[in-house]
Amino acid sequence: MKLLKLVPDHTNIDFVRLRGWAFGLTLLLSVLAVGVTFYKGLNFGVDFEGGLMIEERFATPPDLDRLRDVVDAQGLGEASLQQFGDPRTLTIRLPVQEGADEGATNAAVKKVETAIGQAFPGATFSRYSTISGKVSGELIRNGVLAVVLAVLGIGLFAIVRFEWQFGVSTIAAIVHDLVMTLGFFALTQFEFDLNIVAAVLTIIGYSINDKIVIDDRIRENMRRYRKMDMREIVNLSVNETLPRTVMTSVTILLALAALLFLGGHVLRGFTAAMILGIVVGTYSSIYVSSSLLITLGLRADPTPEKVKTSAIDNAERVAPRTPRA
Amino acid sequence: MLDFPRWKVVSIWLTIAVLCALAIPSLLPQRITDSWGSFPHPRINLGLDLAGGSYLLLEADVNDVATSRLETMREQVQTEMRRQDPRIEIGDISTRGGRLSFLLRNPAQVDAARERLLAITGGGVGMTGQREWDIQVVDSSRLVLTPTQAGLTQAVDTAMGDATEVVRRRIDELGTREPTIIRQGTNRIVVQVPGLQNPQALKDLLGKTAKLEFKLVDETASPQQLVAKQAPAGSQVLAYPTNPAGIPLIAVKRSAILTGDQLTDARQEFSQQTNEPQVAITFDSQGGRKFAQVTRENVNKPFAIILDNQVISAPNINEPILGGRAQISGSFTTESANALAIALRSGKLPVALKVVEESTVGPDLGAESIRAGILASAVAVALVVAFMLVTYGRFGVYANLAVVINVFVIVGVLALIGGTLTLPGIAGFVLTIGTAVDANVLINERIREERRRGRTVSQAIELGYSEASRTIFEANMTHAISGIIMFILGSGPVKGFAVVLLIGIATSVFTAVLFTRMLTVQWLRRTKPKTINI
Numbered sequence: 009m010k011l012l013k014l015v016p017d018h019t020n021i022d023f024v025r026l027r028g029w030a031f032g033l034t035l036l037l038s039v040l041a042v043g044v045t046f047y048k049g050l051n052f053g054v055d056f057e058g059g060l061m062i063e064e065r066f067a068t069p070p071d072l073d074r075l076r077d078v079v080d081a082q083g084l085g086e087a088s089l090q091q092f093g094d095p096r097t098l099t100i101r102l103p104v105q106e107g108a109d110e111g112a113t114n115a116a117v118k119k120v121e122t123a124i125g126q127a128f129p130g131a132t133f134s135r136y137s138t139i140s141g142k143v144s145g146e147l148i149r150n151g152v153l154a155v156v157l158a159v160l161g162i163g164l165f166a167i168v169r170f171e172w173q174f175g176v177s178t179i180a181a182i183v184h185d186l187v188m189t190l191g192f193f194a195l196t197q198f199e200f201d202l203n204i205v206a207a208v209l210t211i212i213g214y215s216i217n218d219k220i221v222i223d224d225r226i227r228e229n230m231r232r233y234r235k236m237d238m239r240e241i242v243n244l245s246v247n248e249t250l251p252r253t254v255m256t257s258v259t260i261l262l263a264l265a266a267l268l269f270l271g272g273h274v275l276r277g278f279t280a281a282m283i284l285g286i287v288v289g290t291y292s293s294i295y296v297s298s299s300l301l302i303t304l305g306l307r308a309d310p311t312p313e314k315v316k317t318s319a320i321d322n323a324e325r326v327a328p329r330t331p332r333a
Numbered sequence: 334m335l336d337f338p339r340w341k342v343v344s345i346w347l348t349i350a351v352l353c354a355l356a357i358p359s360l361l362p363q364r365i366t367d368s369w370g371s372f373p374h375p376r377i378n379l380g381l382d383l384a385g386g387s388y389l390l391l392e393a394d395v396n397d398v399a400t401s402r403l404e405t406m407r408e409q410v411q412t413e414m415r416r417q418d419p420r421i422e423i424g425d426i427s428t429r430g431g432r433l434s435f436l437l438r439n440p441a442q443v444d445a446a447r448e449r450l451l452a453i454t455g456g457g458v459g460m461t462g463q464r465e466w467d468i469q470v471v472d473s474s475r476l477v478l479t480p481t482q483a484g485l486t487q488a489v490d491t492a493m494g495d496a497t498e499v500v501r502r503r504i505d506e507l508g509t510r511e512p513t514i515i516r517q518g519t520n521r522i523v524v525q526v527p528g529l530q531n532p533q534a535l536k537d538l539l540g541k542t543a544k545l546e547f548k549l550v551d552e553t554a555s556p557q558q559l560v561a562k563q564a565p566a567g568s569q570v571l572a573y574p575t576n577p578a579g580i581p582l583i584a585v586k587r588s589a590i591l592t593g594d595q596l597t598d599a600r601q602e603f604s605q606q607t608n609e610p611q612v613a614i615t616f617d618s619q620g621g622r623k624f625a626q627v628t629r630e631n632v633n634k635p636f637a638i639i640l641d642n643q644v645i646s647a648p649n650i651n652e653p654i655l656g657g658r659a660q661i662s663g664s665f666t667t668e669s670a671n672a673l674a675i676a677l678r679s680g681k682l683p684v685a686l687k688v689v690e691e692s693t694v695g696p697d698l699g700a701e702s703i704r705a706g707i708l709a710s711a712v713a714v715a716l717v718v719a720f721m722l723v724t725y726g727r728f729g730v731y732a733n734l735a736v737v738i739n740v741f742v743i744v745g746v747l748a749l750i751g752g753t754l755t756l757p758g759i760a761g762f763v764l765t766i767g768t769a770v771d772a773n774v775l776i777n778e779r780i781r782e783e784r785r786r787g788r789t790v791s792q793a794i795e796l797g798y799s800e801a802s803r804t805i806f807e808a809n810m811t812h813a814i815s816g817i818i819m820f821i822l823g824s825g826p827v828k829g830f831a832v833v834l835l836i837g838i839a840t841s842v843f844t845a846v847l848f849t850r851m852l853t854v855q856w857l858r859r860t861k862p863k864t865i866n867i
Contacts, residue, residue: 011866012723017785063698137692143390154822158815165811203757206819206827210764210834213815217768217808221775224804252778256771259720263713263767267760270712272705274382274698275760282764 014258015251023246023294024239024302030295038184041191048194053201056148058141060084060102062120067130069095078127082119090199097134097273104141151205155186158209162216166223173306174223178216181289181297185215188288189281203278211285214260218253218293225249226301238307242298257290337854345851349738349844355745375748378511379527380755380829383703385696386527391500391539393520393684398492399485401684403428406454406466406478410435413449421446433478440474450476489519492683497522499682503538503675522686528696538675539686545593545677549627550635550647554584571637573644577664583644585637590627595620599677601670604662610670611662614677621657629653638673645673706759713763714740721770725777726866731852732773735844739769742840743833752836755829765837771808772845776801781867790865791857798850805846813838 054061072089075098079087085103102116117136124131139147159182167175189208193200225245233241261283268279358366358374366374381388407428414421422438423446437446447468454466465484469477497516504512504526513525526535551568559582564570573583598615616624627636628650637647638661648661665673717736721729743762747754780797788796816838819831 011726014724017781065697132697133695134698135692135694137388138690140689143690150822154818157822158818161814161818162811165814169807202827203830206757206823206830209815209819209827210761210830213812213834214768216811216815217771220808220811221804224807228800248782249778251781252774255724255774255778256768259717259770259774260764260767262716262720263763266713266716267709267763269709270705271709271760271763272702272756274702274756278757278760282760 013251014254019247019250020243021247021250022243024243024299027295027299027302030299034184034292034296037191038187041187041194045187045190045194048197050190050193050200051197053199053204054101054137054139054144055202056144056151056200058104058139058144060104060116060136060138062100062102062117062136063134064098064100064121064124065132065134066096066098066128070098070128070131074127075100075124078123079120082116082123084116084119094273104138147202151202154205155208155212158212159183159186162212166220170223170227171306173301173304174227176304177297177300178219178223180300181219181292182212182215184292184296185211185285185288189285192284193281198277198280201277203275204281207278207281207285210282211289214282214286215289215292218256218289219297221252222246222249222293222298226298238302242302246294246298253290253293257286260286337851342851342855345848349742349848352745352749352840353738353741355749356741359744359748375751377744377748378751378753379699379703380753380758381525381527381692381699382694382756383699383706383754383759384527385694385699386525387535387693388691389524389536389539389688390517390690391522391524391686392689393489393493393496393522393686395485395489395520397684398489399431399480402480402485402488403431403433406433409453410450410478413453414446417449419445421449431480434471435476437474437476443470443473443476446476450478454478486519493520493522495683496686500524500539500686504535521689536688536691538672539688545596546589546639547591547624548585548587548589548637548639549631550637551584551586552634556580559584571639571642571644573637573647575645575664576647583637583647585639585644590636591616591620591623593677595623596677599674601667601674602660604660607662609662610665610667611660612665612670612674612677613658613660616657616659618657621655624657624659625653625655638677702756702759706756706762710740710759710763710766713766717766717770721773725773727856728773728777728780728849728853728865728867731849732770732777732845734852735773735841735849736766736769738848739837739840739844740766742844743836746836746840747833752832753829754833757827757830758833761830761833761837765834765841768812769837769841769845772801772805772841773849775804776846776849777867780865784865784867790862793865794853794857798846802846805842809838809842 076087076089079089079100079102088101090099090101091097100120102120117138121133159179162182163175163179166178186208189211192198193204222245225248226241229236229241229245229248233244236244264279264283264286267275268283271279355375358369359377363376366376407426410433411423411426414423419442421442423435424438426433426435437443447470450466450468454464454468464481465487467479467481469479471477493516497514500522501512501514504514504524511527513523515523517523524535524539551565553565554568554570558564559570559580562570562582564584567588568584568586570582570584572581574581576583595616596614597617598613600613601610602613603609604611631650632652633650635647635649637644639645646661646663648663661673714736718733721732721736723729725732740762743765746752776797779801780793783793783796784790813835816831816835819827820835823831
């Protein structure tokens with residue numbers, strides 16, 4: 009049986025040569041992403057904003073203007089409506105009810121449900137949640153803390169296991185992934201809630217996974233070809249790991265695609281964030297973290313630690329594909 | 334490479350068999366596993382987002398604890414100074430500024446007063462030996478008690494522990510299925526009740542601090558006085574929403590006959606004569622004596638049952654009630670009688686709890702999410718399996734076996750540790766399926782590479798596994814770091830996601846590296862191939 013090969017053998021793409029362009033493009037995109045995040049802001053979910061969120065399912069797609077009128081008539085503050093998944097499912101968001109003991113919120117939920125039930129027969133409530141401003145503040149704090157700690161922890165791990173340049177370039181790449189994800193959420197105004205923080209952390213985890221594999225190969229090649237120019241080592245390593253990078257990304261994207269289309273509407277934002285993160289993460293593994301190693305002046309140690317020797321390591325090696333410097 | 338000892342093979346299969354077996358109960362319908370009786374059948378719990386139900390986050394105000402502690406201390410000081418001979422006369426007692434201070438009438442008694450204070454302010458907090466209160470003497474006759482942070486922390490801790498118990502008892506009374514009540518942090522309680530149809534009833538029950546008192550009704554108050562909220566001397570006007578007289582107010586004597594802590598039991602039952610719902614209450618011996626005395630003196634007069642300064646019922650005393658057992662009848666429905674019984678029975682919450690976060694998921698949405706999640710997982714597995722098969726052939730089959738076993742093992746481990754599967758957990762599951770093959774991709778790509786470099790089949794496989802193993806370790810370690818952080822800092826759904834992710838990382842390394850290696854070695858030994866199709 010002829011097996012599928014997504015990436016042909018012996019690729020020799022000169023990733024490093026394109027580095028200048030890639031840095032420029034990355035920088036431009038990052039600036040744009042930061043700009044759009046500050047300018048438009050994120051559409052925080054009820055987890056972070058505090059407030060009241062009700063999800064209703066209607067028998068037929070409702071007339072949004074009429075629905076808005078019905079909800080606004082309850083005098084609970086300005087409602088924001090959002091289609092969620094299919095046109096029959098809508099979320100209604102209301103600000104935190106003042107005088108906010110639990111009674112006020114409950115009364116608000118009841119009021120809205122009753123009013124909608126009357127105006128739109130066949131509407132059923134699917135879920136609601138309310139979060140006070142205080143808790144939402146903590147959730148934001150914990151979310152940010154989790155992301156920062158994850159980045160630091162992983163950076164530290166990379167520094168301990170590899171060398172400082174790997175740690176720095178890895179952190180830079182993660183920050184890049186984060187900025188891009190935030191920019192994406194600001195641009196599309198998809199709801200940014202607690203689940204998205206989980207998605208972001210997963211992106212970090214995955215993206216790191218990807219970078220570590222390439223870093224690992226760079227380290228291996230640095231030991232194997234001590235005299236080779238760093239640019240060539242990076243190029244060689246990225247090319248050598250390219251089949252794996254592509255294969256893994258494709259399998260994960262296949263799994264995530266199943267989740268995106270079949271996993272139900274509640275997880276859609278979460279899945280979209282992860283898909284974006286995988287694409288961005290794969291890009292940054294090749295163009296940000298690996299290339300940055302060269303800029304940071306990593307070079308093969310002239311007196312490296314003794315490489316673990318085994319019968320096979322001492323066996324003859326075929327010539328490397330790239331010309332030696 | 335080729336020596337894969339038999340004991341290793343046996344233990345790998347055994348581990349897999351055990352973990353997969355653990356998954357079985359979770360995959361069978363509940364009614365089947367229920368029929369197994371005492372045979373152990375750990376099941377995965379479904380999170381509220383999947384099962385439907387209510388989630389409440391309750392928070393206590395720490396300042397309330399501090400205030401009530403100060404009040405208690407004030408009463409204690411007043412009693413203690415009078416209790417023993419010689420009595421120590423005190424005055425000008427105040428709790429302003431969060432401190433208790435009072436003046437000694439006779440400055441010569443300072444040392445004696447100090448002695449007595451030491452006795453009631455406790456020896457110290459836990460193992461640290463820190464005092465609960467600092468005692469200071471100011472101007473030789475004023476004593477000041479300042480609560481220490483350690484003492485306060487312990488008081489809050491105790492209050493929250495008690496509150497959690499009260500909440501648990503109250504929820505158990507509702508008779509709902511498998512509620513989860515967990516203390517969180519210093520001053521919070523998480524309540525999760527799956528499948529609850531009416532979260533309002535739950536909150537009504539929890540919102541009450543249930544300070545229960547029995548007082549005599551002051552019948553001299555005129556309706557005009559009531560409306561103006563003016564009570565005769567020695568009485569007070571309280572709200573009485575269900576007053577059959579029409580005015581939602583009633584006047585009661587200020588001093589309580591009995592308080593809730595003298596009540597030992599309360600339950601809803603039906604009257605033998607009229608078959609109407611009523612509430613039967615039982616007092617302890619001291620309370621029973623007091624109740625007997627008061628009812629003997631006040632036959633044909635009403636007394637008020639007061640919960641949190643609101644009168645919930647004002648039954649008439651038909652006859653002296655001796656022996657500490659009474660029944661309250663009136664215009665009860667079964668529900669209202671039951672609610673009163675629960676409120677009477679479940680005791681006083683030591684602190685007021687406020688709902689700071691709440692969510693309710695309808696059962697339909699939960700069921701739909703499960704269906705969607707299972708479908709997505711199945712399709713994800715199918716896609717990944719097909720893709721691995723066309724890319725790596727035989728090695729793809731091994732990797733696929735590993736993935737499928739991994740799915741079962743994750744379910745088994747989750748059931749074993751009593752983990753909860755949430756909606757993001759399903760996402761974690763699907764993601765794990767995607768990443769689980771990464772280890773095999775790394776190994777297989779490495780084998781391809783080594784083959785291209787001209788290595789023999791067994792050398793290439795050996796190198797593929799050994800070189801890739803290090804990379805797999807590094808990569809999974811970093812992945813695990815983010816998982817651990819998510820687990821520690823995440824709440825609710827995020828935590829659920831992290832649990833699945835962490836289990837997935839651990840099990841996938843086992844199945845992807847060890848298990849496939851075993852299969853590969855066994856095949857190599859059997860066929861000794863000269864070339865491999867990879």
